[in-house]
Amino acid sequence: MSEDTTDVGAAITGELQLLDPDVRVSRSLAERLLDPEFIEVGTSGRRWTYEEMIAALPEMSGADTEGPRHEPSGMTGVVLAPGLVHLTYESVLGGSRARRSSLWRRKPGETEWRMYYHQATPVPVGEGQNQP
Numbered sequence: 001m002s003e004d005t006t007d008v009g010a011a012i013t014g015e016l017q018l019l020d021p022d023v024r025v026s027r028s029l030a031e032r033l034l035d036p037e038f039i040e041v042g043t044s045g046r047r048w049t050y051e052e053m054i055a056a057l058p059e060m061s062g063a064d065t066e067g068p069r070h071e072p073s074g075m076t077g078v079v080l081a082p083g084l085v086h087l088t089y090e091s092v093l094g095g096s097r098a099r100r101s102s103l104w105r106r107k108p109g110e111t112e113w114r115m116y117y118h119q120a121t122p123v124p125v126g127e128g129q130n131q132p
């Protein structure tokens with residue numbers, strides 16, 4: 001297995017963990033997966049910082065084990081540079097679709113990958129899946 005494949009696999013594993021309700025409600029687990037310099041632009045257009053996201057994540061959609069869950073599809077990744085992976089995919093949550101893009105980074109000397117940036121863009125109702 002190539003280093004690129006291993007790095008993309010590690011980022012995908014982290015991404016899937018962040019979609020898991022058990023991780024979303026655990027501050028300590030989320031802190032391990034989000035980079036301290038994390039920024040997100042959500043489907044609403046709101047910009048989230050690390051601290052805002054850590055505080056809000058347990059209350060956000062997809063955090064309730066009894067409620068709707070994020071259903072990802074078509075997740076792919078590419079290594080942009082050493083220690084930097086870009087993931088793209090679509091997700092469905094409660095009938096709403098979004099196209100998602102994440103940057104995962106591993107700082108020199110560290111072993112853990114962390115989400116550095118995430119953006120979600122709503123998909124208009126009726127638009128085909130995974131179309132540009």
